[in-house]
Amino acid sequence: MEEYILKTNSDGSTITVRDVQQVLLQMLKDIDAVCRKHDIPYYLSGGSCLGAVRHQGFIPWDDDADICMMYDDYKRFLKAVNDLPDCYYVQCFDTHKEYNVLIPAMKIRLKGTYVEEYNFLLKNRCKDGDGLFIDVFIADYVSEKRWKDVLWRIVQLVLLPFIVLFENLHLNPLPLKKLFVWNARHYGRINKKKGSKLIGYDLCWCFDLIKDPVVYPYEDVYPITYVPFEDTELPIPNTPKSLLDAEVSVHHMSYPPKDDQKPKHIKDIRL
Numbered sequence: 526m527e528e529y530i531l532k533t534n535s536d537g538s539t540i541t542v543r544d545v546q547q548v549l550l551q552m553l554k555d556i557d558a559v560c561r562k563h564d565i566p567y568y569l570s571g572g573s574c575l576g577a578v579r580h581q582g583f584i585p586w587d588d589d590a591d592i593c594m595m596y597d598d599y600k601r602f603l604k605a606v607n608d609l610p611d612c613y614y615v616q617c618f619d620t621h622k623e624y625n626v627l628i629p630a631m632k633i634r635l636k637g638t639y640v641e642e643y644n645f646l647l648k649n650r651c652k653d654g655d656g657l658f659i660d661v662f663i664a665d666y667v668s669e670k671r672w673k674d675v676l677w678r679i680v681q682l683v684l685l686p687f688i689v690l691f692e693n694l695h696l697n698p699l700p701l702k703k704l705f706v707w708n709a710r711h712y713g714r715i716n717k718k719k720g721s722k723l724i725g726y727d728l729c730w731c732f733d734l735i736k737d738p739v740v741y742p743y744e745d746v747y748p749i750t751y752v753p754f755e756d757t758e759l760p761i762p763n764t765p766k767s768l769l770d771a772e773v774s775v776h777h778m779s780y781p782p783k784d785d786q787k788p789k790h791i792k793d794i795r796l
């Protein structure tokens with residue numbers, strides 16, 4: 526297996542993608558144990574789901590991990606995270622009003638580690654640390670009428686640059702952030718009430734193209750199914766193709782070009 530080096534330390538030792546994956550794997554196991562204890566369904570998403578399907582574990586060059594759950598389950602998960610071992614701490618808008626609402630809904634971080642991401646717009650604004658993390662995304666109900674979905678996404682995209690501007694001025698645009706989150710929650714409530722059969726990333730994650738958003742049928746996700754992942758089993762949608770077609774590519778089972786087979790999230794790290 527090719528070795529992907531993320532950092533060479535001053536003493537000549539290295540930190541590789543595989544080193545990070547081993548830590549992320551234990552984090553995923555601990556999160557899974559809490560979710561099982563509280564009967565909270567969740568599933569691997571994005572590259573983590575693709576890794577489970579295509580590699581029965583991590584994609585060899587993937588340097589992060591993502592999970593997703595429905596908003597109603599996320600509300601219960603907010604309490605359940607208190608059962609995580611003491612080596613973890615949680616950052617989200619519900620607990621940190623300085624949290625950047627444009628990033629995934631929650632980051633579960635590991636104490637005693639540090640990671641700097643390759644990004645400019647989505648920096649961590651919380652003061653309690655930048656530990657290695659698992660991203661937690663929220664899924665919610667989406668309108669089955671395409672034009673309605675587009676309108677709601679446009680509203681969020683109008684708010685987005687103002688939030689980005691204030692965040693990069695190191696100001697906390699709390700009223701705008703509250704409106705942004707409220708819009709996402711209200712949109713999900715409306716579509717749940719109407720009995721929509723479609724779900725996708727909630728509208729706080731509005732970087733998906735209006736033309737091609739991350740949306741898939743609820744019945745293709747639930748009930749979730751546990752599959753082999755490294756030396757354990759972790760949950761994915763019961764029909765993962767729908768999610769992977771939307772989140773990754775319709776050609777997700779094919780390997781990307783060699784030049785694209787490289788880690789893309791971590792700029793600096795300490796384990």
